[in-house]
Amino acid sequence: MRRDDIVVAMADLRHSDADAVSAMGRLMDNHPWLPWLAVVLQQTAASTPEVERILRASADFFTEPVDVKRLIETLTRIGNGWLQVAENTDIPGIVGAISPIMRATMASLRKYAPVELPVLITGETGSGKEVAARALHGLSARCERPFIAINCGALPLNLVQSELFGHERGAFTGANARRVGHFEAAAGGTVFLDEVGDLPLDAQTSLLRLLQEGTLERVGSSQSIKLDVRVLAATHVDLEKAVAQGRFREDLYYRLNVLRLHMPALREREGDVELLAQHFLDAFRLRHHSRARAFSNSARQALRGFAWPGNVRELLNRVQRAAVVAEGTLISAVDLDLQSAQPITANHSSLDLTRVSAEREAILKCLHECHFNISECARRLNVSRVTVYRLCKKHKVALDELRDGDRPSAGRRIVGANGDGSAVAQGM
Numbered sequence: 113m114r115r116d117d118i119v120v121a122m123a124d125l126r127h128s129d130a131d132a133v134s135a136m137g138r139l140m141d142n143h144p145w146l147p148w149l150a151v152v153l154q155q156t157a158a159s160t161p162e163v164e165r166i167l168r169a170s171a172d173f174f175t176e177p178v179d180v181k182r183l184i185e186t187l188t189r190i191g192n193g194w195l196q197v198a199e200n201t202d203i204p205g206i207v208g209a210i211s212p213i214m215r216a217t218m219a220s221l222r223k224y225a226p227v228e229l230p231v232l233i234t235g236e237t238g239s240g241k242e243v244a245a246r247a248l249h250g251l252s253a254r255c256e257r258p259f260i261a262i263n264c265g266a267l268p269l270n271l272v273q274s275e276l277f278g279h280e281r282g283a284f285t286g287a288n289a290r291r292v293g294h295f296e297a298a299a300g301g302t303v304f305l306d307e308v309g310d311l312p313l314d315a316q317t318s319l320l321r322l323l324q325e326g327t328l329e330r331v332g333s334s335q336s337i338k339l340d341v342r343v344l345a346a347t348h349v350d351l352e353k354a355v356a357q358g359r360f361r362e363d364l365y366y367r368l369n370v371l372r373l374h375m376p377a378l379r380e381r382e383g384d385v386e387l388l389a390q391h392f393l394d395a396f397r398l399r400h401h402s403r404a405r406a407f408s409n410s411a412r413q414a415l416r417g418f419a420w421p422g423n424v425r426e427l428l429n430r431v432q433r434a435a436v437v438a439e440g441t442l443i444s445a446v447d448l449d450l451q452s453a454q455p456i457t458a459n460h461s462s463l464d465l466t467r468v469s470a471e472r473e474a475i476l477k478c479l480h481e482c483h484f485n486i487s488e489c490a491r492r493l494n495v496s497r498v499t500v501y502r503l504c505k506k507h508k509v510a511l512d513e514l515r516d517g518d519r520p521s522a523g524r525r526i527v528g529a530n531g532d533g534s535a536v537a538q539g540m
């Protein structure tokens with residue numbers, strides 16, 4: 113294992129005593145990215161919590177006599193780079209949720225999905241808020257109906273009302289025909305309002321009415337239209353602060369914040385980074401030619417030690433780039449451009465760590481608020497532009513990647529659902 117040349121591991125528990133079983137459990141915990149298979153005697157299957165834990169962590173398990181056909185099928189699947197183990201969260205679209213913090217979040221998600229109430233999804237940029245919103249929709253009774261994701265920050269200011277709620281012909285110059293807004297287009301389904309804090313006040317009022325009364329009016333009409341739609345909203349800014357500053361309606365905040373789902377930052381998700389990285393690599397290999405099929409030890413260490421300011425989106429970008437540049441079958445820390453990444457906990461007292469993390473949070477938050485305008489960020493933080501760049505370097509803030517991620521591709525990204533309930537994505 114230390115040499116990184118294990119493709120699949122088999123935990124043979126047929127003749128193991130309790131000590132051997134718990135040692136095996138520890139070994140599996142320490143190597144969660146490896147596809148594990150387990151072999152047990154029928155009478156020992158899940159007989160103790162330790163064995164149960166091993167079976168849960170295994171991609172597949174077998175009892176004696178081993179079904180060789182199924183074993184070959186499983187090995188073939190693993191050999192083809194398709195790691196079932198990475199997708200054992202049983203929430204479609206959400207990969208790599210073995211960390212306790214992510215498991216707790218997924219447990220909440222499962223509970224919230226069938227409930228007909230708004231959910232406010234919080235979390236840093238790239239932490240998977242939209243992925244969570246889609247999962248909430250996919251696990252709800254509305255899954256066959258449309259899922260429409262709207263980036264509120266990307267809507268042209270003068271057209272927000274019309275984009276969201278539609279308009280009648282002649283409502284304003286250029287309104288040559290009646291137009292149905294995103295909410296009406298999602299009738300019976302779910303609307304996901306990303307960056308809800310960016311909604312202007314008049315649109316907030318219309319949204320509040322929709323949430324309270326279940327009705328909307330198109331721009332240029334006074335006729336109320338009844339509408340059944342579930343609203344999910346996300347923010348990476350502090351909405352409470354926006355309320356305190358009068359930029360966000362308090363009554364709307366309480367309406368949206370009935371259920372709250374917090375997506376943890378990737379650096380808090382111990383064990384998930386490797387699973388996600390392997391999943392992204394496998395997915396990349398299915399679509400493109402790439403020799404790289406796994407990560408070297410140093411790469412894994414770097415993946416675990418990095419602070420991931422851009423969260424899962426940054427991990428995805430780095431893995432894809434590494435898969436392109438890697439020369440051999442193993443991706444190295446250099447391929448990931450993480451050669452100088454130090455474990456975030458190394459050589460720091462907890463007070464130091466708190467300071468470092470507060471500084472990083474402050475710079476990231478400010479950068480987002482200023483839409484990555486460095487001069488503006490420097491002005492707000494009362495430091496020079498050079499200092500902003502220095503801090504970005506110090507905290508491994510990949511400005512280009514974050515900028516790309518921040519740049520809204522379109523106001524409306526998801527336009528519907530296929531017959532099988534899967535979302536149709538546009539402009540992503």
Ligand SMILES: Nc1ncnc2c1ncn2[C@@H]1O[C@H](COP(=O)(O)OP(=O)(O)OP(=O)(O)O)[C@@H](O)[C@H]1O
Pocket residue numbers: 205206207208235236237238239240241242243244306348424425428517518
């Ligand atoms: N658990 C996950 N499994 C698989 N892919 C994920 C997961 N979480 C995030 N991703 C991927 O990471 C990228 C960013 O995710 P997403 O857009 O949901 O983040 P976000 O929090 O909504 O970002 P932003 O705050 O910038 O809107 C997407 O490509 C998404 O598919």
